[in-house]
Amino acid sequence: MNINIDDKNEFLSKIKTLKAGDRVYLSGTLLTARDAVHKELKNLIDNNEKLPYNFVNSIIYYAGPTDTPPEKIVGSIGPTTSQRMDSYAEYMKKLGVLAVIGKGERSDECKKIYLRDGITYFIATGGCGALLSKCVTSCEVVAFSHLGCESVKKLTVDNFPVTVCYDNEQGDIFNG
Amino acid sequence: MCYTVVMKILTELQIENAVYEIAKKMCFEVDEKTLKKISDAYEKEDNRATKDALSDIIVNAKIAKNEHIPLCQDTGIVIAFCEIGGQIVIDGSFEKAINSGIKRAYSTEYLRKSVVKSPLDRVNTNDNTPCIIHTTITDGDKLKITLCPKGAGSENMGRVKMLTPASGEDGIIDFVVETVRLAGGKACPPLIVGVGIGGDLEECALLSKRALLRDIDDCSKDTHAKRLEDILYEKINALNIGAMGLKGKTTCLAVKVETFPCHIASLPVAVSLMCHANRHATCEL
């Protein structure tokens, strides 16, 4: 199934019909964020400070690409291990995030929070940064530029392949 | 007494250049034999989602090679295993030679700089050095360097345990299988599992890392270690973790066991995991 992720209503209505293990192809905007950005965002939220970027209705991709060679759009850009972001699960709803993309299992606690808050967890195939880079049609650093490869990048993707991990009927791709 | 010693001089620049030449290629190609095993796993697999992931891995390897894009965005911290012949004299700093070669390759090939200066303040060194360098002195006049860019996804899932002799073989097997189970899909299976048994705390960890450098198709020459490799291979693949944790028949592609003598009261065991992006490169001078 193809999903236009820039249309929130289309995204939410299609997501409802999907089962754990289904492969879908996302087109639209993704925001990259991994360890360092999550840590900074948590501090800003905890201290009621202004965020440097609006994450409302966004899909976060846990990724830190290789450097972009001249003439290229982006470097190698596969997912990183999601588990390291488990402890920030409560903050996803506060940010207004709709879904996250990473690799590997989440903690039981994180999964529970995601299901409660309606946050979708997708995985992309780990170690496939070359393949996934071919789906990226634009890349721009939009926040936390001092974090280098860990900065927040706004990506436009075309038919980006991901797999649904959990569904609302107890489906769990890792524990089925 | 009078004797002649034949020496071979290698300059810092010669070593740096040799390291640079192999380092600039190592993140773009996966070991061919590993890829063959992944293709076999794809053929055998029935689970749809797992088959999709294995297919991604195979296509990714082709794109990486043909279009010169790093296989994986995590181009690792570099581990350098060096064998230095006793007849070699190094004109300059060996460490500097290796680090300079890596620095150059990570810059000219646009690889990711994934090393922080201190584990505490975590500021990036911005050149992917220093490398982790292991040296052994061998006979002869050859210098052999094997580089392995090690990603954190698989590295973070490795474990060491100081078992006692009473735990025996069963204790070793349980620990290794448990390590792979806990790693689940996070270490990017299908994996190569390196097991170090014996020595002491740091030696068994090093053995488990060296085990990963063995030819993926070989088996231990020690009959007891080979038997363990076979048992572990069966048990790990019975875990039903599968590629990327999506369930399936192939969780590991190979298990390599290395042993070393140890104290009468000790049984140290270490497990190092290598993800499917099995990258390494060797040069000889």
Ligand code: SF4
């Ligand atoms: S575990 Fe290996 S394949 Fe997976 S992201 Fe890390 S380096 Fe890449």
